[in-house]
Ligand code: HEM
């Protein structure tokens with residue numbers, strides 16, 4: 082990796098590797114756009130695996146005992162793998178690896194990432210981590226079934242599914258993932274700081290770039306916590322140390338460990354775990370901001386406030402982790418402290434929500450497919466954020482902890498909401514990435530089935546939580562506290578989940594079909610202002626901007642400017658002679 | 666978790682302050698004035714490689730801070746009271762790492778003033794001393810294990826192995842860069858910017874070792 086100088090990054094001389102062969106162009110590519118697509122395809126593939134797992138989980142819950150394939154061990158394995166894959170290998174990889182790689186260089190007016198070789202390596206590490214993870218399904222004993230939080234002593238004790246081998250693969254896969262992410266993250270941060278084109282000041286960056294940037298900063302500081310936790314767990318398992326393992330009886334046998342602290346693991350895990358939820362949320366915030374502004378033909382309300390809210394959320398997300406541990410026996414003063422910080426973080430989050438709504442207010446709203454998904458995100462995110470406020474209060478959380486209320490909360494806020502944004506982003510940028518338009522009708526069906534379907538799935542879970550239904554149970558048997566209505570509800574939820582899963586086929590079919598058969602897309606079909614829509618070629622070629630890099634004269638939100646010839650002014654459009662720029 | 670929180674907050678504050686300085690008072694909605702060409706961004710000294718090193722150091726800081734936090738939390742919990750008699754060789758190792766840092770500093774100076782002979786010598790010393798440091802750490806491990814404080818037997822002692830291992834792995838990573846620079850120098854390539862980064866990385870690892878060593882001494 083030669084070190085590119087700043088000048089080279091900015092100007093035309095940046096040496097790009099111009100591969101000639103198919104392999105060099107599409108497989109060992111160092112072009113951020115190709116890497117982004119590789120990330121997207123891999124994440125989609127592993128995401129589909131996790132989707133199938135979730136269907137298996139739902140089949141068991143809706144129709145207990147009907148499917149002999151699913152026994153208690155495999156049920157726990159499905160739950161564990163589903164959670165971990167979705168959070169780390171799908172959401173994190175998709176939002177940062179795919180959107181980050183595609184959009185950062187294009188949006189800031191750069192030819193490529195700062196360190197293209199590292200960028201390529203980052204993808205190959207990611208792929209390796211996915212393969213190692215999947216290998217867990219094929220080793221004796223299968224993948225780990227200790228829950229996605231991988232709490233010791235459970236997860237590495239004999240008797241837990243996957244404690245023979247699956248858990249080792251899971252831990253190794255996480256280490257590889259973190260190594261790969263570090264290389265990618267280094268690229269995103271340095272590229273945003275160093276490679277912005279002339280005129281692209283920090284305060285002219287589109288919010289998408291801000292969101293991805295802050296999320297990457299969080300990830301670089303938070304992933305080390307997971308890394309040490311995983312290393313210590315691995316050492317307890319393989320080398321017999323006792324970082325986390327206390328002395329205990331396991332299946333009647335005294336274990337060989339002594340003196341470790343399981344609580345310590347929880348602290349480390351959630352020190353990573355809570356920032357992780359914002360690692361997923363912040364890029365989603367950014368993408369939604371840009372999509373809302375573009376499809377409402379209005380400037381984003383309170384741009385500076387939006388930027389500072391992102392930064393503030395990033396900082397605060399490091400001081401709330403213990404709200405995941407309210408029932409771990411901590412001191413009540415500690416609980417009070419973390420309840421307070423948890424409620425404080427809701428303030429900048431609420432500011433963002435208000436600003437999104439105010440952006441829509443009196444906008445010239447076009448209900449395009451990306452816009453539908455973005456608005457769907459607003460509803461879902463507010464819903465999940467509100468249940469988060471419930472859980473942030475210790476006294477409310479204690480009875481709700483480990484019930485379906487928590488499952489409802491985090492699926493609303495961290496599963497459905499970001500996934501809706503991923504769809505919004507995919508539909509929004511599909512014409513640029515492929516040069517074709519997707520099929521509108523299919524996409525609208527996809528939206529409505531997904532949006533309404535997920536509400537049928539997750540909304541009732543809150544009530545099940547109030548009724549005290551615990552999470553992570555294979556079957557509830559004849560438990561007297563589980564009312565019959567819950568059994569019926571579980572059946573309904575399962576049927577809705579099947580519909581939602583089937584609706585994702587519409588999406589896949591649409592993407593594949595439109596690739597060849599879709600209408601040729603306009604270079605800028607939505608009339609957007611950001612630089613990626615102003616490239617000389619669609620899809621953008623290697624090097625992104627042809628002969629000369631664009632020069633930026635304005636922010637990304639010049640929509641419906643009074644007196645302007647069109648209802649948007651691209652960022653690289655020079656100021657006109659007098660007249661157009663009436664003071665606003 | 667207090668040390669980690671303090672360090673991470675400090676890093677976030679630095680970033681925040683920097684962002685604040687560069688964004689405060691900006692009026693993003695205003696168009697560039699007519700006839701005025703937009704300017705460049707960061708100062709020319711901030712090369713991508715330098716900024717990249719800064720990012721890596723921030724991440725490594727977080728890693729060590731968290732591991733140290735875990736150690737302190739473990740100490741704060743009841744149970745075995747630590748009685749770690751550190752092997753004396755660690756003092757010698759500390760000295761070795763310090764001289765390695767000095768050697769890197771010399772190499773950096775030599776690279777700046779274009780003195781190939783001195784650069785070569787300093788580089789050789791820097792690598793050799795670092796390798797000796799690693800061997801010395803291995804010796805410390807061996808002595809400790811021989812004294813009965815094994816990874817399995819002592820929950821507190823286990824942290825000694827963890828902390829030193831993490832530090833040694835980072836040094837090994839640095840040595841890979843050293844090896845590449847050495848070979849490049851042999852082929853007559855220019856390594857000035859690389860030497861600067863490596864020197865800074867070594868100083869950082871020396872600092873980390875200093876903190877770890879003091880911590881282990883005090884407990
Ligand atoms: C206003 C904001 C939020 C508050 C006050 C909040 C509060 C909480 C609390 C207190 C819990 C612990 C519940 C328990 O285990 O008893 C929790 C769980 C969770 N939250 Fe949030 N949350 C908020 C936003 C978010 C966001 C934005 C995400 C993701 C993007 C998220 C993802 C999660 C996840 C994944 C869990 C469950 C982890 C598990 O136990 O497996 N939350 N939340």
Ligand SMILES: [Cu+2]
Pocket residue numbers: 354355358401402404405
């Ligand atoms: Cu949290």
